[in-house]
Amino acid sequence: MPRLMIVKTGDSFADVIRDHGDFEDLFLAALAPMAEVGRDLTLTVHDARTEGVPPLPAAEDGVLITGSHAMVSDAEPWSEALKPWLVEARDRGVAMLGVCYGHQLMAAAFGGESGYHPDGREVGTRQLRLTAAGRADPLLGALPATFPAQLTHSQSVLSAPPGAEVLADNDHDPFQALRHGPRQWSVQFHPEFSADVMRAYLAHQREALAAQGEEPEARLAAVAPTPEAGGLLARFAERLALTPSVA
Structure with a gap:
């Protein structure tokens, strides 16, 4: 029976944890359908x-x-220690999916660069586009060519690692999703976020958004469910359960 390890790299806001759960709880909730259909994982x-x-x-x-x-660029000791571990896991062929911080950390570990985006933070329900590689990808290719996703980040992947395929982009960020190997992916967006979690995050970032010239209330009004992007975690786990160690 394959095992799926959730590597926790941070905590959410106290009110989000109270009302919706911490990051790992959101991941576990997104993976609950696997148990419902009897997948061994x-x-x-x-x-x-x-x-x-x-x-x-x-x-x-x-x-x-x-x-x-x-922040990945702060190079905290626990975070830096994960980099060689990620490289070894990738080289062993372990299936991986990094989300937000995980996306940026994987890119930095594999030879790219992550840091503060020059245009500031990206928060809310935003439209992303699959690239040609993304449309052909066995994981992200199930998404529509253009799809909404929940985002909240001030750092981004600034340069992709050598050999990485760009699977999705938008006008803010050219590296919204990357494939680093046959079974290794990373995404800047949050497939585990519901619309309610996204609204809670926006409530914490009103001042920061206004300071960079955005209208927080407009961003709040634009929040919408993102079921296509939200299905990514279960699809990743299903591939692992059905075809372990197969690209």
């Missing part, structure tokens, strides 16, 4: 900040790396 959570570098998964296993309020 063992789920574990490992907090890299307090538990150190995780044990290296077996080649047939998978890893999900969560978002965080930390």
Whole structure:
């Protein structure tokens, strides 16, 4: 039975945790349909900040790396320690999906660059586009060519790692989704966020958005469900459960 490890890299806001759950809880909720259809998959959570570098998964296993309020460019010791672990896991063929902080950390670990976006933060329900590679991708190719997703980030992947395929972009960010190998993906958006979680995040960022010339109330009004993007986690886990260690 393949195992799927959720590598926790941060905590959400206190009110989000109270009302909706922390990052790992949102991931586990998104993966609940797997249990409902009887898929054999063992789920574990490992907090890299307090538990150190995780044990290296077996080649047939998978890893999900969560978002965080930390910044990859701050190079915190626990985060830097994950970089060689990610490289070794990738080289072993472990299936991986990084989300937001996980996306930026994977890119930095594999030879790209992550840091503050020169145009500021991107928050809210935004439209993304699949590239030609994205439309042909076995994971992201199930999405529409243009699709809405929930985003909240001030750092981005500034340069993609050598050999990475760009799977999705938008006018703000040319690296919204990357494929780093046969079974290794990362996305800037939050497939685990519901519209209510997105609204809660926007409530925390009104002043920051106004300071960069955006209208927070307009962003709040534009929040909408994103079921296509939200299905990404279950599709990743289903591929792992059905075809372990197969690209």
